[in-house]
Amino acid sequence: MYEKVINASYDPIFIADKDGYGIKMNEAYTRVTGITEDQLIGRHLKDVVKDGIISESVSLKVLKEKKQVTIIQHVNGKELLVTGNPIFDDKGNVSHIVTNLRNISALKSLEAELSRTKELANKYLQEIKIYQKKEDMISHEGVIANSRQMLNVINLVQKITPFNSTVLLLGESGVGKEVIANLIQKWSTRSNKPFIKVNCAAIPKELIESELFGYEKGAFTGADSRGRPGLFEQAHTGTIFLDEIGEMPLQLQGKLLRVLQEFEVTRIGGRRTIKIDVRVISATNKDLESLVKRGEFREDLYYRLNIIPIKIPPLRKRQEDIPLLANYFLDQANQKYHLNKQLTDDALLAMKAYAWPGNVREMQNLIERLVITTEADDITASHLPFSNQTAFVPQPIQKKMKEVLQDIEREMILKAISEYKTTRKAAEVLGISQSALVKKMQRLGI
Ligand SMILES: Nc1ncnc2c1ncn2[C@@H]1O[C@H](COP(=O)(O)OP(=O)(O)OP(=O)(O)O)[C@@H](O)[C@H]1O
Structure with missing residues (x-):
């Protein structure tokens, strides 16, 4: 057996x-x-x-x-x-x-095979890492930044995230102040704590105080009979984002300053003070310094908010970001509507030359609209609403004359180059010498 x-x-x-x-x-x-x-x-x-x-x-x-x-x-x-x-x-x-x-x-031999496979896997991993790094350099948690100016912003954000210091985001409407506020929150140690966003311009002036600081029961007629904690209390241990801080009514600015100095709030109609631990990020598209000069914004509050100012440049000042952002929004819209539209080179050139008064938001909205309304698969310069010389209607309040002239020069040069391909021919059409054209292009960063 x-x-x-x-x-x-x-x-x-x-x-x-x-x-x-x-x-x-x-x-x-x-x-x-x-x-x-x-x-x-x-x-x-x-x-x-x-x-x-x-x-x-x-x-x-x-x-x-x-x-x-x-x-x-x-x-x-x-x-x-x-x-x-x-x-x-x-x-x-x-x-x-x-x-x-x-x-x-x-x-x-299996072991040798395994180590060969491991080596190969490692090689691919390295390649993926390099690729990811490239991607990361451009998209930082969904914030597209490739221009030197925006990479400086991202660097600054990285530096400040470990600290709880108060940040003031400055920049025109639609430049991405809120996306940067989101990034600060996401990268901070408070990322899984409350993140309360307050748009000071969207709340009726008479309600801002009770919204921000809360109220005790019976504080005023129409109030919830049980009283209510304010947004500062709700943000306790986390972050509060005060958007459009320039709209904060002057009579409330003193109370806000006290909260930011003492880190305690007193609800309307209440006497006890409540300790709060919040990181404050505020943002404005207004020139706070001139508001201070005009007596519309308290100077002491301005200094309290302005501990770490971060200036986000307008889109026209960071043209390297334009094609990336355009393709990013194109992908988003294509996915949303299950389409496969493309932006042609001349469309991207025209976009680079445009002044974008509404900044990134204007671009996002425009691309979404174009993806839906353009019949052909290719979105070309002729589909853009600003390709017929409407791009640089001077906006005297927003731009200096020199800037407007530079914008016009830039647009003409880009158009000539895209049509005639060589600087020699483009210069001839523009009526300047080839060396003058090359110098201008260098000066304008084309
Ligand atoms: N760098 C960026 N990468 C990706 N999306 C961006 C970027 N900048 C802005 N956006 C998008 O553009 C739109 C406008 O940005 P955001 O709301 O942050 O601007 P804002 O400066 O806060 O505007 P406002 O001053 O009007 O409040 C948003 O939909 C945002 O997602």
Whole structure:
């Protein structure tokens, strides 16, 4: 019976007796080692080693040491991992040694294969990392920034996130102040704490105080009879974003200043002060300094808010971001409407030349509109509402004359280059020398 079991085993088995003679081996043993019965069975293992059939005998070692022994054996050019197990009789003497073995040459080649695969995986990982790094350089948690100015903004954000310092975001409407506020919150240690956004311009003036600071029960008619915590209290342990801070009514600015200095609030109609731990980010598209000069904004509050000012430049001052943002919004709109529209090069050039008074928001809205309304798959310059010279209608309040002239120069040059391809031809059409054109292009950053 035991012979049948041994022969049925897929794994090689060899049995030696207590005197070191081979007495049994199965077919798997011959399959793996190439050793036949006549070389091993009935022979003393010392002789088998002497004849060079096996390099070393594990059975003899087990007989000597009276315990399990594992060795590496070389047989017929194969490397084998051989384990011998003693079988003891009733008196505790070794009666037989059962040996099994595994071909580790195969394992070794698997190992080599594995390490090759690992190497390859590592190579791909590195490539992906480089690619991701490139992507990260452009998109920072969904904030597209590739221009030097915006990368400076992102760097500054990275520097300040570990601290709870008060931040004031400055920039024209639609430049991305809120996206930067979101980024500060996301990268800060308070990222999983409350993030309360307050648009000071959207709340009726008479309600701002109760919204921000809350009220006790019976504080005024129409109030919730149980009283209510204000937004500052709701932001406790987290961040409060005061958008359009320039719209804060003058009579409330004193109270806001006290909250920011003491970090405690008193609800309307209440007497107790409530301690709050909040990080304050505020934003405005107004020139707060002139508001201060005109007496419309408290100077002390301005200084309290302006601890870390971050200026976000208008889109026309960071033209490198324009194609990236345009394609980013194009992808978004394509996904939203299950379309596959493309922006042609001349459309991107025209976009680069445009002044974008409504900044990134204007671009986002325009691209979404174009994706829906353009019949063809390609969105070209002719589809853009500003490609017919409407781009640089001077906006005397927003721009200096020099800037407007530069914008016009830039647009004319970009148009000429895109139409005539070479600076020589473009210069001829524009009526200036080629070297003057090249100089102008350098000055305008084209
Ligand atoms: N760098 C950017 N990357 C990706 N999207 C952006 C970027 N800047 C702005 N946006 C998008 O443009 C729109 C306007 O941005 P945001 O609301 O942050 O501007 P804002 O300066 O806060 O405007 P406002 O002063 O009118 O409140 C948003 O939909 C925002 O997602």
